[in-house]
Amino acid sequence: xxxxxxxxxxxxxxxxxxxxxxxxxxxxxxxxxxxxxxxxxxxxxxxxxxxxxxxxxxxxxxxxxxxxxxxxxxxxxxxxxxxxxxxxxxxxxxxxxxxxxxxxxxxxxxxxxxxxxxxxxxxxxxxxxxxxxxxxxxxxxxxxxxxxxxxxxxxxxxxxxxxxx
Numbered sequence: 001x002x003x004x005x006x007x008x009x010x011x012x013x014x015x016x017x018x019x020x021x022x023x024x025x026x027x028x029x030x031x032x033x034x035x036x037x038x039x040x041x042x043x044x045x046x047x048x049x050x051x052x053x054x055x056x057x058x059x060x061x062x063x064x065x066x067x068x069x070x071x072x073x074x075x076x077x078x079x080x081x082x083x084x085x086x087x088x089x090x091x092x093x094x095x096x097x098x099x100x101x102x103x104x105x106x107x108x109x110x111x112x113x114x115x116x117x118x119x120x121x122x123x124x125x126x127x128x129x130x131x132x133x134x135x136x137x138x139x140x141x142x143x144x145x146x147x148x149x150x151x152x153x154x155x156x157x158x159x160x161x162x163x164x165x
Contacts, residue, residue: 050160051078057165058087060099060108066165067111074118081121081154082112083146088165089128092143109140116142123151 051073055066070080090096091112098107116122123146129135136145154160 049078050154050157051080052083052154052160052162053080054083054085054162054164055088055091056084056086058090060101062165063088063091063108064101064106064111066163067108067115069163070115070120071111071118074115074120080115081123082115083123083125083151084143085125085128089124089132092122092124092128092139093134094138094140113140113142116140123147 051070053066053070055063057063066082070082074080084092091109096109098109100107112122122143124139124143126145126148129145155162
């Protein structure tokens with residue numbers, strides 16, 4: 001009788017071990033499946049070729065760096081769109097004050113104009129114009145007023161990376 005009880009205990013211990021191993025295998029497989037799904041959802045940086053850069057800062061160093069990164073991304077094959085809002089809206093205004101930065105004595109406006117020459121789509125937040133004394137004729141050539149619906153479409157595309165400065 002003691003022998004019978006012992007074999008029943010051994011069987012229940014074995015089934016507990018088997019259940020534990022099965023759970024580990026299921027968790028591991030689930031994790032592997034989850035990892036394999038991320039690239040298909042647009043989280044793989046090599047699949048993203050669209051870049052939306054939103055610039056709002058008034059800091060000229062950050063503004064220039066955002067333009068440099070836009071330029072380098074474009075050189076690597078990305079389609080780049082720039083949206084200027086808030087204080088950064090002044091970058092789109094003709095004759096706005098320029099800050100020339102080292103090491104190349106370049107201003108954010110100079111870099112922005114270069115990007116426009118290279119067919120980068122640059123848009124200005126419509127609220128900037130309606131809340132300043134500026135109007136469309138005050139904008140540098142190649143800058144258009146953003147359409148919120150089209151910007152929202154860009155924001156929601158799975159193959160678009162969004163950078164905000």
